[in-house]
Amino acid sequence: MSPSTSIPIPDYPDQSVTLKDPALAAFLAWLIPGLGHFYQGRLAKAVLFCVCILGTFAYGVYLSGNSEVGYGRAVYASWAPADRRLHYLCQVWVGLPALPALIQANRVRNHKDPIGGFMAPPSLEDPKPNRPTLDNLHYTLNRYFELGTLYTMVAGLLNVLAIYDAWGGPVFTDPRKRRKDEDDEPASTEKAATD
Amino acid sequence: MQKLPTTISNTEELWYALLLIVAVSLVYAATRHELFRPILYHALRVAIWIVGFMLAIFIVLVAMDWWIS
Numbered sequence: 001m002s003p004s005t006s007i008p009i010p011d012y013p014d015q016s017v018t019l020k021d022p023a024l025a026a027f028l029a030w031l032i033p034g035l036g037h038f039y040q041g042r043l044a045k046a047v048l049f050c051v052c053i054l055g056t057f058a059y060g061v062y063l064s065g066n067s068e069v070g071y072g073r074a075v076y077a078s079w080a081p082a083d084r085r086l087h088y089l090c091q092v093w094v095g096l097p098a099l100p101a102l103i104q105a106n107r108v109r110n111h112k113d114p115i116g117g118f119m120a121p122p123s124l125e126d127p128k129p130n131r132p133t134l135d136n137l138h139y140t141l142n143r144y145f146e147l148g149t150l151y152t153m154v155a156g157l158l159n160v161l162a163i164y165d166a167w168g169g170p171v172f173t174d175p176r177k178r179r180k181d182e183d184d185e186p187a188s189t190e191k192a193a194t195d
Numbered sequence: 196m197q198k199l200p201t202t203i204s205n206t207e208e209l210w211y212a213l214l215l216i217v218a219v220s221l222v223y224a225a226t227r228h229e230l231f232r233p234i235l236y237h238a239l240r241v242a243i244w245i246v247g248f249m250l251a252i253f254i255v256l257v258a259m260d261w262w263i264s
Contacts, residue, residue, distance in 0.1 A: 009229050009230065012230065015229075015230075017229050042229075044231055045225055045229070048221060048222070048225050048234070049222065049225065052217075052218040052221050052222050053218070053222065055214075055218065056214065056215070056218045059214060143208075147211055150215075151214075151215070154215055154218070154219065155218075158218065158219065158222045158223075161222055161223065161226045162222065162225075162226070164226065165225065165226045169229075170225075170226055170227055170228055170229050171226060171227055172227065172228070173227065
């Protein structure tokens with residue numbers, strides 16, 4: 001287990017952030033958004049990250065599906081040349097909630113039927129059980145397929161920030177730089193006045 | 196009455212941006228501070244920036260829409 005590190009909070013000299021086992025916390029933050037912060041005892045931020053990131057991802061999963069075609073259709077993994085789903089590279093940063101897509105993609109690659117339609121890759125040829133074609137999905141879901149893709153991708157990218165926060169702590173604004181900016185401002189104003 | 200430009204008549208789509216703005220502002224602000232009050236103030240500033248940027252793009256699009264039609 002790596003040692004804890006403590007970072008002072010600028011403008012609050014009596015308080016500091018204790019980063020318990022940053023590597024494990026970063027892994028937990030990837031696994032479930034907020035879990036890394038929960039492990040480090042940073043409960044308020046754990047709740048904030050969990051609600052914001054998982055809420056965004058869940059809404060995206062809901063938007064990109066319906067009872068007819070199944071939910072979470074915008075979250076799927078596919079490396080087929082005809083449908084290289086690069087969006088999943090953003091979505092996978094949400095961690096465990098996006099991993100069913102890998103199981104479904106693996107089943108399809110091994111010529112097995114996916115388990116239900118949830119996060120199953122679309123069929124590249126004719127529609128199959130639980131696997132409508134991408135055209136069918138766009139026709140049925142209309143713009144909600146793209147909205148679901150956007151929401152789930154943004155959730156994944158936001159979790160990258162949360163993972164970094166669990167590993168290295170907040171990226172505080174450098175108080176020396178801020179003070180320098182504040183000091184420079186009146187000086188430049190005075191110079192402009194004398195000119 | 197003159198028909199509204201397309202950019203104005205489809206504004207209900209913008210409601211989908213609201214949740215994203217809130218989530219992005221809060222998460223970004225939370226990566227810059229540790230305490231809740233500074234996080235909220237920073238999130239508000241980020242949200243205002245995002246909305247301002249969206250408004251600027253909106254104005255450009257409306258102007259282009261009018262100019263083209």
